[in-house]
Amino acid sequence: MKTLWVIFLKLLIDLNSAIGPFFNFEKDRLIVQIHKTLKGFIFKESLKKALIKKFNVSDIIIHFYSKNRKFFLEIISNYQLPQKEEVVNYLNFFISNQIYKNLTNTFTQRRIFYITKESRIPLIGSIYFGIIDRGTNLLQIRPITGCILNCPFCSVDEGPRSKTRWVDYIIEPNYLLEEIKKVIEFKKVNDIEIHLDGQGEPLTYPYLIDLIKNLSKNVNIKVISMQTNGILLNKETILKLKKAGLNRINLSLNSLDPKEAIFLSGIENYSLKNILKKIDIIKNSGMELLIAPVIIPGINEDQIEPIIKLILKKQIKSNWPVFGFQNYISYRYGRRMKAKPKSFSQFNKELRDLEKKYDVKLLLSPKDFNIYKIKSIKNPIKKGEIIDAKIVLPGRTYRNEFEREMLATAKNRLIHVINCNYKVGDIKKIQIFRNKHNINYGKII
Numbered sequence: 001m002k003t004l005w006v007i008f009l010k011l012l013i014d015l016n017s018a019i020g021p022f023f024n025f026e027k028d029r030l031i032v033q034i035h036k037t038l039k040g041f042i043f044k045e046s047l048k049k050a051l052i053k054k055f056n057v058s059d060i061i062i063h064f065y066s067k068n069r070k071f072f073l074e075i076i077s078n079y080q081l082p083q084k085e086e087v088v089n090y091l092n093f094f095i096s097n098q099i100y101k102n103l104t105n106t107f108t109q110r111r112i113f114y115i116t117k118e119s120r121i122p123l124i125g126s127i128y129f130g131i132i133d134r135g136t137n138l139l140q141i142r143p144i145t146g147c148i149l150n151c152p153f154c155s156v157d158e159g160p161r162s163k164t165r166w167v168d169y170i171i172e173p174n175y176l177l178e179e180i181k182k183v184i185e186f187k188k189v190n191d192i193e194i195h196l197d198g199q200g201e202p203l204t205y206p207y208l209i210d211l212i213k214n215l216s217k218n219v220n221i222k223v224i225s226m227q228t229n230g231i232l233l234n235k236e237t238i239l240k241l242k243k244a245g246l247n248r249i250n251l252s253l254n255s256l257d258p259k260e261a262i263f264l265s266g267i268e269n270y271s272l273k274n275i276l277k278k279i280d281i282i283k284n285s286g287m288e289l290l291i292a293p294v295i296i297p298g299i300n301e302d303q304i305e306p307i308i309k310l311i312l313k314k315q316i317k318s319n320w321p322v323f324g325f326q327n328y329i330s331y332r333y334g335r336r337m338k339a340k341p342k343s344f345s346q347f348n349k350e351l352r353d354l355e356k357k358y359d360v361k362l363l364l365s366p367k368d369f370n371i372y373k374i375k376s377i378k379n380p381i382k383k384g385e386i387i388d389a390k391i392v393l394p395g396r397t398y399r400n401e402f403e404r405e406m407l408a409t410a411k412n413r414l415i416h417v418i419n420c421n422y423k424v425g426d427i428k429k430i431q432i433f434r435n436k437h438n439i440n441y442g443k444i445i
């Protein structure tokens with residue numbers, strides 16, 4: 001009997017030194033932590049196929065494994081293998097090209113879609129991400145979705161415990177900057193306010209500092225402000241934000257009772273003490289501050305006066321009002337509390353009384369922030385219109401198979417398509433039933 005000898009060749013690649021430090025494995029996937037917010041996956045099978053194709057090797061076996069906190073890729077073949085350097089170069093290329101296709105938001109653990117210029121997904125038309133122009137000199141900019149907190153009153157049911165949000169989005173910063181510039185050019189004024197907010201926490205956006213830095217170079221932008229729950233703020237970030245050009249932070253502060261603050265944040269390790277420290281750091285940084293509590297009837301109404309007293313005591317100097325109390329509203333796709341929402345006339349009356357008592361501004365109007373009406377970018381999509389639209393992304397809302405949303409595009413605008421059971425790439429006839437402020441909603445007909 002003849003014995004067959006098969007010689008296996010092995011190539012061992014230390015991924016940490018070849019590619020970078022942020023790796024881990026999970027079953028058949030290589031996990032790459034790109035930023036604090038994003039982790040990407042490379043599937044073993046797709047890497048194997050790519051290596052076979054690239055190096056024209058007829059078959060290989062690949063393994064991921066870790067040893068002494070280092071991560072390795074082992075390639076085994078009974079044919080000749082390429083040079084290690086060539087494989088490392090290709091791995092770098094492959095990972096940087098593929099990684100953005102399979103991303104997870106580390107904070108929410110949801111799939112997150114990376115929106116680039118090449119994707120041809122417009123940045124106007126959706127309430128979830130991009131640019132919202134409500135016909136004033138203020139533009140709402142939403143670079144990312146997803147939140148760290150699980151506030152029980154959240155109007156958009158955000159956070160890791162969300163029951164209706166099933167995907168997130170993030171926009172490539174250069175694409176966002178380009179599109180903002182176009183909208184500002186159209187508006188033809190030189191006192192634009194950029195307000196960074198969103199369905200989630202803007203501070204999870206990994207390119208935030210650079211985005212602000214670049215925005216502040218635009219001579220037509222007068223103010224850059226940002227909404228935040230403050231969790232990700234620290235002294236270093238506050239100083240970086242200030243240096244980049246952020247003018248004002250609108251900070252959530254819903255209770256001065258530590259236990260109630262935890263309850264209202266929806267996370268056990270919420271530290272009121274830390275948030276209060278951050279208020280002092282913001283104040284000392286010279287950045288403007290607006291305290292923005294949500295007041296829920298029967299829950300934290302008793303916190304209005306303690307918050308006013310504390311903030312007045314801190315003597316925060318500002319060109320704008322320092323308080324922005326908000327009346328709790330119960331939304332269809334938001335989280336609802338066992339509380340009867342208060343009418344706005346009642347809420348405003350109570351604030352008016354407190355204004356007199358504390359001699360402080362509590363009732364706000366756009367004028368207080370130098371916001372005024374100007375022409376809005378035109379919406380090429382008309383209400384009632386039936387258009388052919390291409391489905392480009394899953395929507396965020398998923399309640400059940402009947403209440404599933406997709407996002408479609410037509411005429412360079414996004415459209416929220418409700419109750420949609422079609423897939424990405426399909427072209428369907430959609431009737432628009434709402435299009436206020438360029439935010440379009442349609443249904444399949």
Ligand code: SF4
Pocket residue numbers: 147148149150151153154155156157158159199200201229252
């Ligand atoms: S911080 Fe804002 S977005 Fe996040 S869960 Fe609370 S209310 Fe919702």
